[in-house]
Amino acid sequence: MNPDKVKIGILGIGGIGGFVGAPLAKKYQDSTTKIIFICRGETKKAIQNNGLVFESKGIKETIYPHLVSDDPTEIGVLDVLILTSKSYSIKDVLSTYKDCINSETIIITLQNVVNAKEIIRETLPEADQIMEGCIYVASNVKQPGHIQHVGGPGKIFVGGKENHSLIDLLADGGLDITYVPNINEILWKKYLFVAPVAGITSAYKVTFGQLLEEENLMHILENMMIEIQSLAKKNNISLTKEDIETSKDLLTKFPFESKSSLQLDFENHNQTEKQFLVDYVIENAKKYGIETPFYNGVNEKIKTSYSVS
Structure with missing residues (x-):
């Protein structure tokens, strides 16, 4: 160059x-x-x-x-x-x-x-x-x-x-x-935030601010992050409890009315990145024998809410 x-x-x-x-x-x-x-x-x-x-x-x-x-x-x-x-x-x-x-x-x-x-x-x-x-x-x-x-x-x-x-x-x-x-570690740390937040805001049709106010949804979000943590470990990436807390706290850095791009695409009837943010976690976790009940639940709710596969 x-x-x-x-x-x-x-x-x-x-x-x-x-x-x-x-x-x-x-x-x-x-x-x-x-x-x-x-x-x-x-x-x-x-x-x-x-x-x-x-x-x-x-x-x-x-x-x-x-x-x-x-x-x-x-x-x-x-x-x-x-x-x-x-x-x-x-x-x-x-x-x-x-x-x-x-x-x-x-x-x-x-x-x-x-x-x-x-x-x-x-x-x-x-x-x-x-x-x-x-x-x-x-x-x-x-x-x-x-x-x-x-x-x-x-x-x-x-x-x-x-x-x-x-x-x-x-x-x-x-x-x-x-x-x-060490870009792989950074990519997984961002994915730890982006993928679960995209999934749960789409499934429950809530903004970042509304998600923070719902204790039950924050419980689901944290467990989705733990499921990603398990998958990352199989890819030789160590995500800590502190990383999970940092990801949850990142929600507070956005305006209350912020929505994930996945959620906006569903709302606007556009093609979505569900394959990369939801399906990828479930399918790859399955290969390693990792259970993903929280991701599975969010996936089913997305399917029901938007009539997608």
């Missing part, structure tokens, strides 16, 4: 993609670092015509990247691809944009999963430059091309092959990003 001339693609300009892409596009607007928003449909049309509208901490800005496109030929080969699309889209989007990726392209993942590298290599077995990561933020789409940051610090952690020049470039571009050598 030539540090003086870098082409960065942000794939998926939804809540996370918009949050990540906005400061980068603003910082590098008149630079040899090119920020490309890879999106399609109404989102592409809105940003091409009116820029990306981004709201955060009471400030609303309109930001224009170097390019907005869904055409692999127009985009060309990328130095960096930041994957912010939903987990269920990874295989399809990588197939669509495989010509934008070569052996030198660094792929940064920001999905709420603990097996992103595995998912990517099912589609791109030759992919060698994968930096798995996660982001702590609540950021939603108000309408196509209009993103609202509603909570969370926006802290990003990434791991994989160390690349200080890239991390510095992204940090200089306005991202709160840190390289960590």
Whole structure:
């Protein structure tokens, strides 16, 4: 990667993609670092015509990247691809944009999963430059091309092959990003929060604030976290009781009315990440002989509430 001339693609300009892409596009607007928003449909049309509208901490800005496109030929080969699309889209989007990726392209993942590298290599077995990561933020789409940051610090952690020049470039571009050598531990700690909270808020149709007020639901949530703790142990990751308490306390850091992205997708009749946040836990725990009565109960309630499999 030539540090003086870098082409960065942000794939998926939804809540996370918009949050990540906005400061980068603003910082590098008149630079040899090119920020490309890879999106399609109404989102592409809105940003091409009116820029990306981004709201955060009471400030609303309109930001224009170097390019907005869904055409692999127009985009060309990328130095960096930041994957912010939903987990269920990874295989399809990588197939669509495989010509934008070569052996030198660094792929940064920001999905709420603990097996992103595995998912990517099912589609791109030759992919060698994968930096798995996660982001702590609540950021939603108000309408196509209009993103609202509603909570969370926006802290990003990434791991994989160390690349200080890239991390510095992204940090200089306005991202709160840190390289960590033990990324699997960080991914599991985030998953400990994200997956159970997504499941229980969807099943019981409650906001983060309402969840905190319901003692019975907090009991279920804690036991779901204990089930994930058991699964993590089988993957050589030690999650402690303190990690569980920290995850529960994280709920207090979001606005009372916050909802999980899984819950919002169910409410809006969109495709959901249930396969990665609920089914993954149950299916993999079963392989190891781990009982998951609390996850099973939440899964059944989701099926009943939304008529899904």
